[in-house]
Amino acid sequence: MSEAAAPPKKQPSPQTAKTETLPPKPPDTLSGAMDGPIHVIFMRVYYEDTDALGMVYYANYLKFIERARTDMLRLTGIGRHDPDGSEREGLFVVRRCTIDYFAPARLDDVLEIRTSVTGLRAATLELEQAVYRAGKVLSTAQIRAACVDSAGRPRKISPKIRQKLQHLLTKIQPKADVNAR
Amino acid sequence: MSEAAAPPKKQPSPQTAKTETLPPKPPDTLSGAMDGPIHVIFMRVYYEDTDALGMVYYANYLKFIERARTDMLRLTGIGRHDPDGSEREGLFVVRRCTIDYFAPARLDDVLEIRTSVTGLRAATLELEQAVYRAGKVLSTAQIRAACVDSAGRPRKISPKIRQKLQHLLTKIQPKADVNAR
Amino acid sequence: MSEAAAPPKKQPSPQTAKTETLPPKPPDTLSGAMDGPIHVIFMRVYYEDTDALGMVYYANYLKFIERARTDMLRLTGIGRHDPDGSEREGLFVVRRCTIDYFAPARLDDVLEIRTSVTGLRAATLELEQAVYRAGKVLSTAQIRAACVDSAGRPRKISPKIRQKLQHLLTKIQPKADVNAR
Amino acid sequence: MSEAAAPPKKQPSPQTAKTETLPPKPPDTLSGAMDGPIHVIFMRVYYEDTDALGMVYYANYLKFIERARTDMLRLTGIGRHDPDGSEREGLFVVRRCTIDYFAPARLDDVLEIRTSVTGLRAATLELEQAVYRAGKVLSTAQIRAACVDSAGRPRKISPKIRQKLQHLLTKIQPKADVNAR
Numbered sequence: 001m002s003e004a005a006a007p008p009k010k011q012p013s014p015q016t017a018k019t020e021t022l023p024p025k026p027p028d029t030l031s032g033a034m035d036g037p038i039h040v041i042f043m044r045v046y047y048e049d050t051d052a053l054g055m056v057y058y059a060n061y062l063k064f065i066e067r068a069r070t071d072m073l074r075l076t077g078i079g080r081h082d083p084d085g086s087e088r089e090g091l092f093v094v095r096r097c098t099i100d101y102f103a104p105a106r107l108d109d110v111l112e113i114r115t116s117v118t119g120l121r122a123a124t125l126e127l128e129q130a131v132y133r134a135g136k137v138l139s140t141a142q143i144r145a146a147c148v149d150s151a152g153r154p155r156k157i158s159p160k161i162r163q164k165l166q167h168l169l170t171k172i173q174p175k176a177d178v179n180a181r
Numbered sequence: 182m183s184e185a186a187a188p189p190k191k192q193p194s195p196q197t198a199k200t201e202t203l204p205p206k207p208p209d210t211l212s213g214a215m216d217g218p219i220h221v222i223f224m225r226v227y228y229e230d231t232d233a234l235g236m237v238y239y240a241n242y243l244k245f246i247e248r249a250r251t252d253m254l255r256l257t258g259i260g261r262h263d264p265d266g267s268e269r270e271g272l273f274v275v276r277r278c279t280i281d282y283f284a285p286a287r288l289d290d291v292l293e294i295r296t297s298v299t300g301l302r303a304a305t306l307e308l309e310q311a312v313y314r315a316g317k318v319l320s321t322a323q324i325r326a327a328c329v330d331s332a333g334r335p336r337k338i339s340p341k342i343r344q345k346l347q348h349l350l351t352k353i354q355p356k357a358d359v360n361a362r
Numbered sequence: 363m364s365e366a367a368a369p370p371k372k373q374p375s376p377q378t379a380k381t382e383t384l385p386p387k388p389p390d391t392l393s394g395a396m397d398g399p400i401h402v403i404f405m406r407v408y409y410e411d412t413d414a415l416g417m418v419y420y421a422n423y424l425k426f427i428e429r430a431r432t433d434m435l436r437l438t439g440i441g442r443h444d445p446d447g448s449e450r451e452g453l454f455v456v457r458r459c460t461i462d463y464f465a466p467a468r469l470d471d472v473l474e475i476r477t478s479v480t481g482l483r484a485a486t487l488e489l490e491q492a493v494y495r496a497g498k499v500l501s502t503a504q505i506r507a508a509c510v511d512s513a514g515r516p517r518k519i520s521p522k523i524r525q526k527l528q529h530l531l532t533k534i535q536p537k538a539d540v541n542a543r
Numbered sequence: 544m545s546e547a548a549a550p551p552k553k554q555p556s557p558q559t560a561k562t563e564t565l566p567p568k569p570p571d572t573l574s575g576a577m578d579g580p581i582h583v584i585f586m587r588v589y590y591e592d593t594d595a596l597g598m599v600y601y602a603n604y605l606k607f608i609e610r611a612r613t614d615m616l617r618l619t620g621i622g623r624h625d626p627d628g629s630e631r632e633g634l635f636v637v638r639r640c641t642i643d644y645f646a647p648a649r650l651d652d653v654l655e656i657r658t659s660v661t662g663l664r665a666a667t668l669e670l671e672q673a674v675y676r677a678g679k680v681l682s683t684a685q686i687r688a689a690c691v692d693s694a695g696r697p698r699k700i701s702p703k704i705r706q707k708l709q710h711l712l713t714k715i716q717p718k719a720d721v722n723a724r
Contacts, residue, residue: 026404026472027391035386042388046432048240048425050233052288057229058637059609062602063410070408080470094601098641104695107233108442110388152647205578207585207653210570223569227613229606239456240424244591247421251589261651275420279460285514289623291569333466410602412595414650419591469595 031071032113037168039072039115045105055104061139062097065129068113069143076164090161092125092145093152099141109133117168123147123156125165212252213294218349220253220296226286236285242320243278246310249294250324257345271342273306273326274333280322290314298349304328304337306346393433394475399530401434401477407467417466423501424459427491430475431505438526452523454487454507455514461503471495479530485509485518487527574614575656580711582615582658588648598647604682605640608672611656612686619707633704635668635688636695642684652676660711666690666699668708 032041043064051057074081079090105111112132119126124146131139147157157165213222224245232238255262260271286292293313300307305327312320328338338346394403405426413419436443441452467473474494481488486508493501509519519527575584586607594600617624622633648654655675662669667689674682690700700708 024402027389029389040386046429047232048238051228052231052235054233059602059605067408096643100639205583208570208572216567221567227610240421243421248589277462281458409594410600413590414593414597416595
């Protein structure tokens with residue numbers, strides 16, 4: 001049974017109805033922000049994210065980092081988020097995800113998700129994402145995403161989108177391999 | 182960033198590749214079964230369903246009962262599950278759900294979901310669902326669903342679907358009101 | 363197989379490592395805000411929230427409103443969120459939820475969740491919650507929650523918590539019944 | 544606000560109450576089955592698993608494969624599932640997951656999850672998992688899990704658990720590297 005909703009005959013008037021005073025607005029920070037080429041967003045851990053071990057369930061980190069990727073594209077105006085609407089079909093789909101879990105996140109934690117573009121090829125995009133709590137890294141992920149058309153077929157990244165992503169491409173410095181443990 | 186997958190260039194050969202022996206088949210019980218007019222299906226509680234209190238998170242009961250409703254329609258051949266495909270647009274969407282929580286389900290529990298049709302009008306359907314563990318009721322829900330067309334607009338339930346649902350309509354016996362607590 | 367993480371031997375240095383410049387801080391709005399006695403918080407709809415019908419899956423509204431309730435308790439300093447830690451056992455669990463779906467939320471929507479306390483008895487709390495998009499109500503819910511101790515047994519709401527909740531109790535005005543459709 | 548449930552004063556009598564006839568039992572296949580050393584389980588794709596692109600959301604594959612791993616441990620009697628209860632603390636937590644997405648799963652699909660043990664060291668376990676639909680592989684994952692004690696600290700795999708896992712250890716044959724694409 002599908003789950004959705006059809007329009008009501010009349011507008012309900014809940015107890016929580018808006019007053020006549022100016023209503024609150026969504027905060028400017030709702031989609032995070034760019035810290036140079038790195039997208040940064042904070043999220044709270046709620047009950048829904050945790051499991052019976054008292055920690056965030058491992059699959060839910062993939063939700064956190066997907067929100068961050070989507071908001072990075074939103075702030076950069078890519079694909080569905082393109083301001084003039086000309087590139088709505090520039091859709092990226094995840095082809096591979098490697099995720100490491102270093103320390104658990106728990107209920108009420110405030111997490112900081114940092115996302116950077118680490119690779120850009122003809123039809124694929126590579127990102128590195130990290131989940132921090134109070135400056136300590138809890139998890140890191142490497143994502144390979146492919147550009148597809150509206151039918152899901154692989155396609156080249158358009159010049160317009162490429163240009164925007166190019167600005168985010170982080171210069172890779174020699175570093176200790178995170179995953180060589 | 183949307184999450185999907187495009188076709189690979191070649192079929193991978195995982196370690197878990199199928200052997201040449203006859204492969205296992207999905208069990209006949211995958212969609213539950215009808216116990217007279219009542220649909221019955223068993224489900225396991227996994228980590229994903231629980232939260233930091235060690236119990237099933239309250240929203241996840243709505244997932245359990247939606248699986249059950251969908252499987253009831255599947256077994257009854259309604260809408261998208263119609264064998265001759267003529268009624269694919271008979272879609273039901275939830276307009277109201279009232280759910281009571283009597284006792285918590287926990288990790289590894291085997292739950293039994295029982296679903297019955299309790300009302301049938303021109304364009305809406307009413308169901309009662311209950312979640313049991315070892316014969317004890319943990320939760321009950323009353324669902325009102327509306328029939329909609331493919332654009333989400335309310336429509337009458339077609340005669341074909343109505344006939345199938347009519348067979349499931351449970352005669353309501355006088356009973357103690359579950360919710361009169 | 364349980365899903366968690368043990369501490370790594372050394373701290374990884376992801377590409378997204380913090381720079382030496384002052385790091386961004388979580389926004390003040392992370393937990394929403396009080397609009398008089400009503401808690402208000404904005405949330406974005408992500409892919410994880412939607413389903414194959416292109417709309418927010420019905421159970422996920424229960425996630426949205428639980429986040430809002432938790433943040434209302436957080437801002438009010440109740441139970442686990444009590445500043446001096448003396449009331450950590452004042453836990454509220456949902457006993458009944460009635461939710462109506464008037465119109466669907468979709469991908470990328472910004473939702474406004476408004477929560478008000480509508481009833482307060484010896485051991486139970488009643489709330490009304492509404493989900494808006496651009497001033498239009500999409501869904502409303504009535505919640506009855508019971509106070510329990512750390513073993514999950516019903517207990518009276520403590521005087522300290524009661525006092526805080528009393529301040530939030532919305533005077534109920536005569537109004538058209540939302541659900542008398 | 545935490546989400547759980549306290550015991551009701553009296554047992555409700557839902558419309559779906561059990562009849563006096565023999566009730567249905569959970570199917571023997573609820574936890575899947577062993578196909579030699581490989582665990583096999585079938586799962587249905589429901590609305591909750593899909594997203595607005597009409598496909599299974601990428602994080603939900605991690606739910607599917609976690610269910611399969613848990614059921615493999617259940618059938619093998621490991622840790623929490625040990626029949627004599629002596630090894631309840633043998634808990635495995637995921638330290639790394641690499642997942643590839645080859646083709647999307649969709650609503651109503653019946654998926655077959657195959658899980659094999661591919662590595663066994665002093666304190667870690669390696670598994671390979673694959674998601675099939677009608678014999679076609681949609682996704683594969685490599686999992687590294689660490690054994691931890693009840694406080695989450697790394698510990699050696701006990702001899703008893705090791706022996707059980709040893710029986711599942713799949714001999715690795717030379718094969719084309721799945722991931723060398």
